[in-house]
Amino acid sequence: MNEETKKRLIRLAEEEIPIHKYFGLKVDRIEKEFIRVKVPFREDLVGDIRTNRWHGGVMATIMDSVGGAIGIANFKSPEDKLATIDLRIDYLRFAEGKDLIFEGKLVRMGNRIMVTKMKAFQEEILVAEGKGVYNFIRAK
Template identity: 60%
Template sequence: MTEENIAFIKKTFEETIPLHKFIGIKIEVLEKNYAKVSVPFKKELVGDFRNNRWHGGIIATVMDSVGGLLGGVHFTSLEDKLATIDLRVDYLKGAKAETVIVEGKIVRLGNRILVTKMKAFQNEILIAEGKGVYNFIRMDKKMD
C-alpha cells in the first residue's frame, strides 16, 4: 500500500461516508491485514441514558466498519463490492462515556469471502469482541 492509497482510503472512510463523519471515526493504524480506529464519545451515541453508556449497536457498527475497511485495503478497483454477510458481537463490559478503540485483523481473504476478527477497547480494557464475514467481489480479477 502506498502512502497515496492510505490517504485516499483514510479520506474516504472518515469523510465521505456520512455515518463515519457523524460519529467521528478516525483511522489510527492501517496496514494490509490490520486496522485500528478510534471513536470519541458523543452524547448522541448513548444507549443507556441512566448510566451514560454507549449504545451497543454503535459499537457493532464500528466493528462492522473496521471489517469493511480491511476489505477495502484489498480492492483492485473502485468497482469492487463488499457486503456484510454475518456479524457477531459479544459485549463483555458496558462502554463508559469515553473513547472507544476498535482493532481488526483479517482471518481469511478468499476469492469471494472475507473473514475478520475485531476487538473493542476502552483504556486498554476489552469491552467487546466480534467476527465479521463479508461477500467480497473483485470486478478486476487481478490479485494483490
C-alpha cells in the same frame, strides 16, 4: 500499501462515508490486514441514559465498518464490491462514557469470502469483540 493509498483510504473512512463522519471516526493505523480507529464519546451515542454508556448498536455498526474497511483496503479495482454476510458481537463489559478504540484484523481472504476479527477497547480494557464475514466480489 503505499502512503498515497493509505491517505486515500483514510480520507474515504473519515470524510466520505457519512456515518463515519457522523461518528467522528478517526483512523489511527491502516494496513491491508489491520486497521485501528478511534471514535470519541458523545452524549447522542448513549444507549443507557441512566449510566451514560455506549449504545451496543453503535458499537456493532462501527465494528462492521472496521471489518469492511479491511476489505476496501484489499480492493484491486474501484468496481470491487463488499457486503456483510454475518456479524457477531460479544459485549464483554459495559462501554463507559469514554472514547473507544476499534481494531480489525484480517483472518482469511478467499476468492469470494473474507473473514475479519474486531475488538473494541477503552483504556486498554477489552469491552467487545466480534467476527465479520463478508461477500467479496472482484470486478471482472
